[in-house]
Amino acid sequence: MMNFDAEVSQLITELRTPEPQRSGTLVRLVGMRLETRGLMAPLGACCEVVGQFGHRVEAEVVGFNDDTLYLLPFTEPQGIGPGAKVTVLSNTSQVALGPALLGRVLDGRGQPLDGKPAPECTDILSLQGRPINPMERGPIRDILDVGVKAINGMLTIGRGQRLGLVAGSGVGKSVLLGMMTRFTEADVVVIGLIGERGREVQAFIEESLGPVGLAKSVLIAAPANESPVLRLKATHMTHVVAEYFRDKGQNVLMLVDSLTRVAHAQREIGLAVGEPPTAKGYPPSVFALLPNLIERAGVGRHGVGSITAIYTVLAEGDDANDPIVDIARASLDGQVMLSRKLADAAHYPAIDLNGSISRVMQNLLSPEELKLANRFRRLWSLYQQNQDLIQVGAYENGSNPDLDQAIRLRTSMEHFLQQDMHTGHDVADTRHEVHALMAH
Numbered sequence: 001m002m003n004f005d006a007e008v009s010q011l012i013t014e015l016r017t018p019e020p021q022r023s024g025t026l027v028r029l030v031g032m033r034l035e036t037r038g039l040m041a042p043l044g045a046c047c048e049v050v051g052q053f054g055h056r057v058e059a060e061v062v063g064f065n066d067d068t069l070y071l072l073p074f075t076e077p078q079g080i081g082p083g084a085k086v087t088v089l090s091n092t093s094q095v096a097l098g099p100a101l102l103g104r105v106l107d108g109r110g111q112p113l114d115g116k117p118a119p120e121c122t123d124i125l126s127l128q129g130r131p132i133n134p135m136e137r138g139p140i141r142d143i144l145d146v147g148v149k150a151i152n153g154m155l156t157i158g159r160g161q162r163l164g165l166v167a168g169s170g171v172g173k174s175v176l177l178g179m180m181t182r183f184t185e186a187d188v189v190v191i192g193l194i195g196e197r198g199r200e201v202q203a204f205i206e207e208s209l210g211p212v213g214l215a216k217s218v219l220i221a222a223p224a225n226e227s228p229v230l231r232l233k234a235t236h237m238t239h240v241v242a243e244y245f246r247d248k249g250q251n252v253l254m255l256v257d258s259l260t261r262v263a264h265a266q267r268e269i270g271l272a273v274g275e276p277p278t279a280k281g282y283p284p285s286v287f288a289l290l291p292n293l294i295e296r297a298g299v300g301r302h303g304v305g306s307i308t309a310i311y312t313v314l315a316e317g318d319d320a321n322d323p324i325v326d327i328a329r330a331s332l333d334g335q336v337m338l339s340r341k342l343a344d345a346a347h348y349p350a351i352d353l354n355g356s357i358s359r360v361m362q363n364l365l366s367p368e369e370l371k372l373a374n375r376f377r378r379l380w381s382l383y384q385q386n387q388d389l390i391q392v393g394a395y396e397n398g399s400n401p402d403l404d405q406a407i408r409l410r411t412s413m414e415h416f417l418q419q420d421m422h423t424g425h426d427v428a429d430t431r432h433e434v435h436a437l438m439a440h
Contacts, residue, residue: 044061044093051079060229145183166329167350191217228265282323335356383407
């Protein structure tokens, strides 16, 4: 008698899922977009395009339409033409991580840029990381000493905070970023130089890190001349490296220069696959990407480890209402605005207190310290608002006691807010100086 269950089980074991097609044909090139047919591969898959004379170009799947895959190459697609063979190298974007990354300079694929052998790492993780349940995140409780008086005293930040440095070009945001890199106390520093000038990579290592700083740092670089896909990969690489060390219980300082160039890379990819442009030509995917990136930073699960993230944001044409500035301001835990007016007056760092805020400051300072900081900010703002009136001699002394005090303390406040780029000031000294200044 036939055993029905046994027969069914045998048939099931003999069934095989058909293997997806692993190769296809290049049928079209539009700008930098490669269109391929006859190939099945998921978004994010890495492919290789082989030209007629053996020329090889790697590319990533960034979209599809029916049976056509859209790919963007990692390099210039020179040497390939119609009918080129396209094969899948990997279905996912993964990277090898480990302590051997410390002291290294890498590109977006984890390949060394410093001329040394590839780091020996055994932990394989996805570039997309693992999201943290917001209920599992620890609170921001500890002050982070960044060595900059204006920030320590007036814009106090905590471990696990996400902060933006917002400025136009040439206002000193890279110098301020370098100061914070040198003076901030952190177990590991992860730096992502995304879409910036190529010369800045070596300059950042020599001027901002030095041999001692580089030993506890990981630097990922994707200059402006690289493919938008590689620039975006370098961004994700920066975040996953920071997450790796955070999950080991370490306090990580992550610096990304700049968030605006990340948005530019995603804009190039989005427009290449046919997304509709919206504000300033940015497609909707840009406004989905940035908050997802920013949310990867912060305090780790149950307070174990932290990523303090500092993103530079380029306000194009000094437009503080730029859409990328808006989305950064809404997603971050505070911003440091830099002023071209202060920079032109040789006031460095050119921090505009009126436009800057730390959204966790009130949770980090005692009521007395917070009161003194707010008093300082009020007097500074009051003087700035009435500066023209004072300079032409139209203000009569005694009309406003607060303004009288602001005029009396203006030079001292200005001295406090200025700082040499090679000199750091810790939190304790900064508090003492603020207390002494406001006691007058």
